[in-house]
Amino acid sequence: ATPAATMVGTTIGAQNGVLFKGGDILERAKDVDTVVFDKTGTLTEGEMELTDVVVFDSVASETQRTDGAGGSVDADDNPITDGGGATDGGQLAAPDRLTEDDVLRLAATAEHGSEHPLARAIVEGAKARGIEVSDPENFENVPGHGVRATVEGSEVLVGNRKLLRDEGIDPSPAAATMERLESEGKTAMLVAMRDSERSENRDASGDQPRAAGKLLGVVADADTVKESAKDAVSALRARGLDVMMLTGDNERTARAVAEQVGIDPANVRAEVLPEDKSDAVEAIQDEGRRAMMVGDGVNDAPALVVAYVGCAIGSGTDVAIEAADVTLMRNDPLDVVKAIRISDATLAKIQ
Numbered sequence: 346a347t348p349a350a351t352m353v354g355t356t357i358g359a360q361n362g363v364l365f366k367g368g369d370i371l372e373r374a375k376d377v378d379t380v381v382f383d384k385t386g387t388l389t390e391g392e393m394e395l396t397d398v399v400v401f402d403s404v405a406s407e408t409q410r411t412d413g414a415g416g417s418v419d420a421d422d423n424p425i426t427d428g429g430g431a432t433d434g435g436q437l438a439a440p441d442r443l444t445e446d447d448v449l450r451l452a453a454t455a456e457h458g459s460e461h462p463l464a465r466a467i468v469e470g471a472k473a474r475g476i477e478v479s480d481p482e483n484f485e486n487v488p489g490h491g492v493r494a495t496v497e498g499s500e501v502l503v504g505n506r507k508l509l510r511d512e513g514i515d516p517s518p519a520a521a522t523m524e525r526l527e528s529e530g531k532t533a534m535l536v537a538m539r540d541s542e543r544s545e546n547r548d549a550s551g552d553q554p555r556a557a558g559k560l561l562g563v564v565a566d567a568d569t570v571k572e573s574a575k576d577a578v579s580a581l582r583a584r585g586l587d588v589m590m591l592t593g594d595n596e597r598t599a600r601a602v603a604e605q606v607g608i609d610p611a612n613v614r615a616e617v618l619p620e621d622k623s624d625a626v627e628a629i630q631d632e633g634r635r636a637m638m639v640g641d642g643v644n645d646a647p648a649l650v651v652a653y654v655g656c657a658i659g660s661g662t663d664v665a666i667e668a669a670d671v672t673l674m675r676n677d678p679l680d681v682v683k684a685i686r687i688s689d690a691t692l693a694k695i696q
């Protein structure tokens with residue numbers, strides 16, 4: 346492209362809130378054949394809200410009160426969680442059993458140490474229910490998996506299945522509940538506890554202390570899909586581009602969100618750890634694709650760097666903006682289409 350054409354394109358971009366970091370970027374954008382969207386904060390608003398609290402009868406699962414098959418109680422046999430009604434749990438619970446508020450208090454206190462949007466939603470949701478949320482006695486972030494904290498003298502875990510499994514706690518009694526919430530597009534998190542005395546012996550005494558872990562319940566957060574996300578996806582597809590989604594969230598939640606915005610489930614890459622996002626983009630490009638990665642978070646920065654074109658969206662994080670080739674000033678996924686159209690139009694003019 347001539348310097349003049351490039352300047353016109355760059356200027357038109359800027360007038361539309363699409364900032365190209367240089368003329369070469371403007372030229373490249375038209376050659377993109379695959380757009381990879383981060384999910385949270387990019388396709389969704391990124392403002393989580395607590396939606397569900399489900400109590401598990403951990404006393405029953407320890408004593409195998411029901412049929413005892415397989416050593417675990419299926420969530421659907423559980424009178425507290427039956428019907429999926431979060432609100433009737435408290436009424437049915439015997440006095441020595443945990444209530445929803447107990448589970449939420451423990452989860453929120455553990456999450457009080459975290460800045461993660463999932464954590465904030467749990468804390469805010471607890472406060473909105475009149476629960477007092479204090480600081481955990483000890484706190485540890487487990488990136489991409491959850492948190493571990495000491496609350497009221499016990500170790501509390503809040504996070505995904507992997508977090509519990511790594512701690513030797515079987516998440517399968519919550520499987521049906523988790524799957525139901527995830528197929529609604531929510532992020533469901535397990536809440537578990539173990540008395541601190543046993544957890545200290547964890548490494549020394551092999552398998553035995555694994556029994557000490559207790560599944561207490563499940564909490565779920567939901568995010569809303571951005572209004573224009575679906576239109577952006579369909580406009581990109583109409584231009585012949587492949588559209589993909591990349592997220593640390595679990596497969597089922599990711600697919601439910603993909604379905605809402607019109608992304609083919611086969612194009613979803615879920616459960617990608619923060620440090621693996623750039624590898625995921627490289628793997629996509631190793632298939633011979635030219636990818637535009639669109640993301641908003643610190644987590645996304647390395648992926649923006651390796652992408653053929655890296656695109657930071659919204660007020661985003663400074664780190665993402667710095668790593669990006671293109672910055673979309675508005676928080677609107679349709680501006681991704683605009684960026685590609687401006688590139689196309691600018692270069693078409695001079696051919």
Ligand code: ADP
Binds near residue numbers: 505
């Ligand atoms: P995303 O890419 O969607 O921002 P992350 O990589 O931060 O996701 O986290 C991946 C998954 O790890 C989450 O979907 C959640 O299941 C779990 N997780 C991460 N942080 C927390 C937390 N503070 N509390 C509970 N679960 C968490």
Ligand code: MG
Binds near residue numbers: 385387641642
């Ligand atoms: Mg994000």
